[in-house]
Amino acid sequence: MYKNGEKHGIVIINYFADYFLHGFKSLDVVDVFISDSRGNYILHPDKSKQFAKNRKVNANIFTDFPFLKDQKEKSSVYKSEHAIGKIISLNNDRYFYALYKINTSYLNKIHLQQFIISIIFYIFSAIFAFMFSFWFSRYCADIYDKRVKEIASLKNATKDMKETIGELSGTVYTDPLTGAYNRRYFDEKVDLFLKTDVGFGIIMVDLDNFKEINDTFGHVIGDKVLTDFTKIVLENIRDTDFLTRWGGDEFCLIIFDLNKKVLLSIAEKLRRLTAEHDFELNTKVTCSAGISIRKNGEDAQQAFKRADEALYSAKENGRNIVILKDS
Template sequence: MSKSNPSRHPHAYSHSSPPDPLDTKSIDLSSSHITYQHKTIADADKTLNCILDIIAEGSWDWDGKTGRVVRSTAWFKMLGYDVGTFQQNVYTWENVIHKEDYDKVMQSFEKIITRKTDSYCIDYRCRKSDGSYLWITDRSKVVEYNPDGSVARIIGAHQDIHQQKIAQLSLFEQNQQLALGNVTLEKLISIKTEQLEAKNKLLEEKILEIERLANTDSLTNIANRKKFEEALNSEISRANRYEHALSLVILDIDHFKLINDSFGHKIGDQVLQNMVSAVVNNIRDVDIFARWGGEEFVLILPCIAIEAALNFSERLRQLISQTELSKGVYITCSFGVSEYHNTDTVEDLFHRADQALYRVKNNGRNSVQCEKKECRNCKLSWSTNTNMV
């Protein structure tokens, strides 16, 4: 807060000597002035948000220090969502952006974060609550910087331009169709619309099925290795962009071959499926769980640092060991954990988690470890060497 000019301050001292520190009247007046200035700032923010709601159909306010995003009531209503439907962070905003517009929007946002510009204005589509997409104009402006020069706060406003955009696209299509000649514009639009709708429906169904088969493990119905590698690269980019923590967990079922040999592959498959269900039911929506191969699985924990990842892995270890995965069948798992550092490659991150898992296996299995240098400050102890079956 800048210092006030004493000559203009309503409670300025009338003499050159400093005030008596025991003069409670002076203290009270100074405190009142500070309170008044805080109230003025709060009122200014409130007024700004009211103005944004008047001139726009949805406003947002991003705090770079906390990552918190405050969205106006109009923002939710414009897209048909109940107020407070989304968590107050940028991930929920990213999730409603049309995939064809995502890259250009992120490029614009990146320019603000890296201070290549202090504002942007961009048109893109947002997913509404009914699954349809709405064209909006998003205008944003940096309004506050941190002492180190990084962005501290951005405000923005969304404007509904759907009808204008649809009209533009419709006009473009009409001009193309008029060149076809004898078929009337109305009939041609009707025919083409029906044909495109039918083809798009078939195409979407095929694409969804192909994507599902390409990205999902057929036995456990979670992400496969290919999908996991794509997701990990994406989460690393996100961690770098927002300077968030990121942890990786590799877990391996102990002595799984003994399960297959003792009970048969059908029971072995059932054990895998039920173990996966137990994990999936105890992780967040943003976490990514995948089958790496055989009895080895991997888990990405966005915004989770190493000690929290170790604690969470230990809870999973205990949960799995106490769950009957088939009649009379219990298993244990070994866990290796690593935390992402901004100089890491994907291989570095995996190598540290894999080395931790290797030590667990060499020390009796059924425990959780991370690379020594990562957990040098961790004072955690894990249970080991419990019976598998």
């Protein structure tokens, strides 16, 4: 286009070129570059570089975008970072280069926004991570404290249960008055000894004239005599031996020893200590004892029968004596 003999613009005679230009005129974020086949700018975001050759200004598309320099294929699209170029043909001999590039200020703006968003994201991520870790640590601490309290409570409950079981076991297997074992404990123990075929000594002890003590001094005094006697026996036998209240004023002592002299010595010691003990009565309290030995393989009933017969003989022979019946 000429005015007063000077070039003032271009006439778009190619429909595709016009369509191409029209598509980018409204996009502020895209810079459009168009040059002739020699690289001289026809359209440039900087108006001073348009038709620069005529004004002797150094501006060329090949200098600014070297990747277009060797491109000759008119049907191809050529790409570089943030830029896309294409050769647009006017006819077989004439063509021009069209290129669009994302605006640098827009890219900087996008980068700044991305940076700000990243910073905000990292800040919120750090805050969230801190809050989550704080919450999770408190949650774990609460769970731990709860479990510790549960374990402590369980230990206390277990301890109480053991004590209760111990108390119940004591009441199940002991005589409530004297503290000696009862017949139930005796039967279970003896059954166990018989299953393992263990030999043991039997000392049947009976307080002499106990009925007269009860009748004269009353049952309260009689109970005290029984408890005092039990204490004498328990303090003078081994932990492996055990005392059972057989019934009334009769007791059975199981000694894990088959030696006659040992059994006689134990029984005689208990008889002497009973006779010497001060039961706080105006009469002497004595006891009689019958001994037998349950040998390996022997029927237990026979051994108990012999001990009972030996005790009866001690009673018949004046009381306050010890008799052993071996067979």
